[in-house]
Amino acid sequence: MNSHPRVCVIGSINMDLVTTTKKIPKKGETVLGERFETFPGGKGANQAVTSARLGADVSMIGAVGNDTFGKALLEHFKSEGISQKGISIVPDISTGVAAITVSENDNRIIVSPGANSKVNPKILDEAQDVIIASDIILLQLEIPMETVQYTVEFAYKHKIPVILNPAPFQFIPEDILEKVTYLTPNEVESVSLSEMPLTESIKEKMIITKGEHGVEFISKSGEPKTIPGFKVNVKDTTGAGDTFNGALATELARTGDLDQSILFANAAAALSVERFGAQGGIPDRKEIITFIEKAKTRRNEYE
Numbered sequence: 001m002n003s004h005p006r007v008c009v010i011g012s013i014n015m016d017l018v019t020t021t022k023k024i025p026k027k028g029e030t031v032l033g034e035r036f037e038t039f040p041g042g043k044g045a046n047q048a049v050t051s052a053r054l055g056a057d058v059s060m061i062g063a064v065g066n067d068t069f070g071k072a073l074l075e076h077f078k079s080e081g082i083s084q085k086g087i088s089i090v091p092d093i094s095t096g097v098a099a100i101t102v103s104e105n106d107n108r109i110i111v112s113p114g115a116n117s118k119v120n121p122k123i124l125d126e127a128q129d130v131i132i133a134s135d136i137i138l139l140q141l142e143i144p145m146e147t148v149q150y151t152v153e154f155a156y157k158h159k160i161p162v163i164l165n166p167a168p169f170q171f172i173p174e175d176i177l178e179k180v181t182y183l184t185p186n187e188v189e190s191v192s193l194s195e196m197p198l199t200e201s202i203k204e205k206m207i208i209t210k211g212e213h214g215v216e217f218i219s220k221s222g223e224p225k226t227i228p229g230f231k232v233n234v235k236d237t238t239g240a241g242d243t244f245n246g247a248l249a250t251e252l253a254r255t256g257d258l259d260q261s262i263l264f265a266n267a268a269a270a271l272s273v274e275r276f277g278a279q280g281g282i283p284d285r286k287e288i289i290t291f292i293e294k295a296k297t298r299r300n301e302y303e
Helices: 043-053 068-079 114-118 121-126 128-132 145-157 174-179 187-194 200-205 240-255 258-272 285-301
Strands: 006-010 014-020 035-041 057-065 083-090 096-103 106-112 136-139 162-164 207-209 215-218 224-227
Touching (some): 035 043, 035 068, 043 057, 043 068, 043 136, 043 240, 057 114, 057 121, 057 128, 083 128, 128 145, 136 145, 136 240, 145 162, 162 240, 207 240, 258 285
Parallel strands (some): 006 136, 014 096
Antiparallel strands (some): 207 215, 215 224
């Protein structure tokens, strides 16, 4: 396959506003937090940065506002070596933000879409050459469903594989489910997908992430398979799923090997939760390979 895969990420760009606290406040309650920080975020941006740090040539298609956060995020993409050709600056609307509360190694998130709500088919039309030149496309659901549907149709027509991370979960039109290459729900999202009419026909597309319990999928031979989770010291789960998806897209475009790519992505996500921040926790390729080899050695010692 391609040693420098071309990954196109179409999705959300946010500034994450992260408060760390020992206690989640109840209704009407005020508590003192331990720390407040801002981090570049958004599911699309997180996945794009992951792919770039793992060696892919990445193009980001999305939108930011003409404000302080938007300008800072564009500078951040530049520093990560991500092409901004497909990013629109939308006037009279704020850049998307995510208010994240981290407590007891878990998180609660409220997303205000802002400019992400303006990622429309017109923006995609203006970036058609970028999309066509890609080895793989990565999508999420923090942009309008109309745009997701338009992208999937375009990619299907041009025979470009698409990974759809169905988060945050919402109703997904059947033609999207039929035409995407892979779906990467977590456990909760997979339950919602199982209630949709096409459940049986999309089983082979499902790559279900289950945190410490690993990843479930159907192998190329048609057999159900589970790649075990890794034991790590969890500090912050924010962005773990995005790290998984960015790593999966990169490795699939690089090797075409589904099993290897899922193992690689699972290890990347495990390493990411040992650090704070959705993008601050993203490991590099060397770290992931070393981590996998050490995990194999430990498992062999106990067999």
